Amino acid sequence: xxxxxxxxxxxxxxxxxxxxxxxxxxxxxxxxxxxxxxxxxxxxxxxxxxxxxxxxxxxxxxxxxxxxxxxxxxxxxxxxxxxxxxxxxxxxxxxxxxxxxxxxxxxxxxxxxxxxxxxxxxxxxxxxxxxxxxxxxxxxxxxxxxxxxxxxxxxxxxxxxxxxxxxxxxxxxxxxxxxxxxxxxxxxxxxxxxxxxxxxxxxxxxxxxxxxxxxxxxxxxxxxxxxxxxxxxxxxxxxxxxxxxxxxxxxxxxxxxxxxxxxxxxxxxxxxxxxxxxxxxxxxxxxxxxxxxxxxxxxxxxxxxxxxxxxxxxxxxxxxxxxxxxxxxxxxxxxx
Amino acid sequence: xxxxxxxxxxxxxxxxxxxxxxxxxxxxxxxxxxxxxxxxxxxxxxxxxxxxxxxxxxxxxxxxxxxxxxxxxxxxx
Numbered sequence: 585x586x587x588x589x590x591x592x593x594x595x596x597x598x599x600x601x602x603x604x605x606x607x608x609x610x611x612x613x614x615x616x617x618x619x620x621x622x623x624x625x626x627x628x629x630x631x632x633x634x635x636x637x638x639x640x641x642x643x644x645x646x647x648x649x650x651x652x653x654x655x656x657x658x659x660x661x662x663x664x665x666x667x668x669x670x671x672x673x674x675x676x677x678x679x680x681x682x683x684x685x686x687x688x689x690x691x692x693x694x695x696x697x698x699x700x701x702x703x704x705x706x707x708x709x710x711x712x713x714x715x716x717x718x719x720x721x722x723x724x725x726x727x728x729x730x731x732x733x734x735x736x737x738x739x740x741x742x743x744x745x746x747x748x749x750x751x752x753x754x755x756x757x758x759x760x761x762x763x764x765x766x767x768x769x770x771x772x773x774x775x776x777x778x779x780x781x782x783x784x785x786x787x788x789x790x791x792x793x794x795x796x797x798x799x800x801x802x803x804x805x806x807x808x809x810x811x812x813x814x815x816x817x818x819x820x821x822x823x824x825x826x827x828x829x830x831x832x833x834x835x836x837x838x839x840x841x842x843x844x845x846x847x848x849x850x851x852x853x854x855x856x857x858x859x860x861x862x863x864x865x866x867x868x869x870x871x872x873x874x875x876x877x878x879x880x881x882x883x884x885x886x887x888x889x890x891x892x893x894x895x896x897x898x899x900x901x902x903x904x905x906x907x908x909x910x911x912x913x914x915x916x917x918x919x920x
Numbered sequence: 921x922x923x924x925x926x927x928x929x930x931x932x933x934x935x936x937x938x939x940x941x942x943x944x945x946x947x948x949x950x951x952x953x954x955x956x957x958x959x960x961x962x963x964x965x966x967x968x969x970x971x972x973x974x975x976x977x978x979x980x981x982x983x984x985x986x987x988x989x990x991x992x993x994x995x996x997x
Contacts, residue, residue: 656983657968689969689983691928691959696968764960793985797931884928887959 599727600636607632626814633806633852640727641798641848642791644720648682649790651719653783655682657693661700664710670750672706677745680713681738690714691884704761705753711885712901713745716876721847728855736912737868744876744904751900752893760893801849809852812860821860832866833909840873841902847875865912872905921951926962927971929955932985936971943991 595601607628611617617624660679667675690711697707717738726734778786812821825832854867877898886894923940927933937953944951956962956974965974969983973991980994 661968692962692970693968695959695963696966699963762960764963884959 594726594731600632600639603636603639604632607635622814626810629813630806630810633809634803636727637724637802637806637848637852638795638799640724641720641795641802644723645791645794646787648719649787650783652682652790653778653786655679657683657689657696660710661697661702664697664702664706665700667706668703670746672703673709673746673749673753674742676702676706676709676749677713677742680710680745681717681719681742683710683714690881691888694885695888698761699766703753704758705749705751707749708752708897709745709749712748712876713742715881716745716872717741718847718875721851721875724848724851728851729858732918733864740868740908740912741872744901744908748897748900748904752896755896757893757896760890762888762890798846798848801846802852805845805849806852809856812853812856816860818860821857821862825857825862825866832863833869833906833913836866836870837873837902837905837909840870841877841905842879843874844878844880845874847871850874863909863913864916865909865914868912869905869909872908873902876901876905921949921976922954923951924954924956924974925971926956926965926967926974926982928959929957930970933957933971936973936985939986939988940973940991942988943995946988946992947995949995 608619611619611624611628611631615624615627617627619625619628660683664672664676664679694707694711697710698704722734722738725737822829825835850871854871857867857870858864882894882898885897889897923944925933925937925940927936933955937955940953944953962970962972965972965979967979967982971985972982973980973986973994975994981990986994
C-alpha cells in the first residue's frame with residue numbers, strides 16, 4: 585500500500601503525469617497536431633518539459649533556499665573550524681550542498697575559509713561538492729530519471745569531493761596558494777539574525793533570481809532534448825556516444841568540462857540521451873563536467889591559487905568524473 | 921562619501937552598482953562608486969559572499985543584491 589502511494593506521489597508530483605496528459609490534450613486539440621508524429625511530439629515534449637521544470641524549480645528552490653538560510657557561509661566556517669582531518673572533509677562536502685552562494689562567491693568563500701585557518705583540503709572538498717551536488721538538481725534528477733540514480737549521484741559526488749579534497753590536503757600544496765589569502769585580516773562578520781519573514785523573503789528572492797538566471801538555459805536544454813528525442817536518429821547518437829563505446833565517457837567529460845551552463849539546462853539533454861541509448865555513466869560525466877568545472881570558475885580560482893595547485897585540482901576532479909562515468913556505465917543495470 | 925561595490929564582475933555586482941547609482945540619484949546625493957574586482961582587495965574587507973557594498977570603508981551588506989530602495993534606506997541613516 586505504501587509503495588503504491590509513493591509511486592503515485594512520484595508520478596504526479598515529480599514526473600507530473602497529469603501535466604504530460606494535459607499538454608498532450610493541448611497540442612492535439614488546440615494546435616491540431618498529431619503527437620504520434622515528430623513535430624507534434626517535439627512540441628508536446630517541449631511545452632511539457634519546460635513547464636514541468638519551471639514548476640519544480642520554483643517549489644524546490646523556495647524550500648531549499650529556506651533551509652539554506654540556516655547555513656550562511658559564516659556559520660559553515662565556524663562549524664568546519666571545529667573539525668580536523670577527514671571528518672572535516674566529509675562535513676565540508678556535506679555543507680557544500682546546502683550552503684547557498686552564487687558561483688562567483690566561491691573565491692571569497694575560499695579566502696574566508698582559508699584565512700580562518702581551515703586546511704585547504706577541507707576548503708577544496710567544499711569547492712568540489714558545492715557546484716556538483718545541489719539539492720534542487722538532485723530532486724530534478726529524481727523527477728527526470730528515478731530516485732536510485734539521484735541518490736547514487738549524490739553519494740558519488742560527495743565521495744569525489746571528500747577524496748579530492750583529502751588528496752589535495754595530503755599533497756601539502758599550501759605553498760601554492762597565493763600568500764595574501766593566508767595573511768588576510770578576517771573581519772568577524774556578525775551573523776544576521778533572521779526572522780521567519782526574512783527567510784521567506786530570502787527564499788522568494790532566490791526563486792526569482794535563479795529563474796532569471798537559468799530560464800534561457802532551460803529553454804535551450806529542453807529544445808536540444810526535444811530535437812534529440814525526435815529528430816536525431818538513435819544510430820547516430822549511439823555511434824558517437826553509445827554505452828559500449830569505450831571513448832564515450834571521455835568525449836562526454838571533455839565536452840562538458842569547458843562548458844558553462846546551468847545544470848537545469850543539462851537535465852533534459854541528459855534524459856533525451858539516455859532514452860537514445862547513451863550510457864548512464866556517460867551522461868552523468870557530462871553533467872558533472874559542466875557543473876563541477878567551468879572555464880570561468882577556473883579563471884577565478886587562478887587568481888588565488890598558483891598554476892600547480894590549479895592543475896592538481898582540475899586533474900583530480902576530471903579524473904574522478906571519468907572514473908565515475910565508467911563505473912556507472914558498468915553498473916547501470918542496477919539503476920535503470 | 922566613497923562607495924565601493926565588491927564583486928568579480930558577474931551580473932550580480934553590475935546590478936548592485938546600477939541600483940546604487942539609482943539610489944544616489946533618488947536622494948540627490950553625489951558619491952564616487954568604485955567597482956572592486958580584485959580578490960586581494962576584496963579579501964581585505966573580510967566578506968565571504970559577493971556582491972558586497974562598502975560605504976566609507978564600512979561593509980554595509982554582503983551576499984545580497986540590494987534593491988535601490990534598500991540602498992536608499994541605508995544611505996539615509
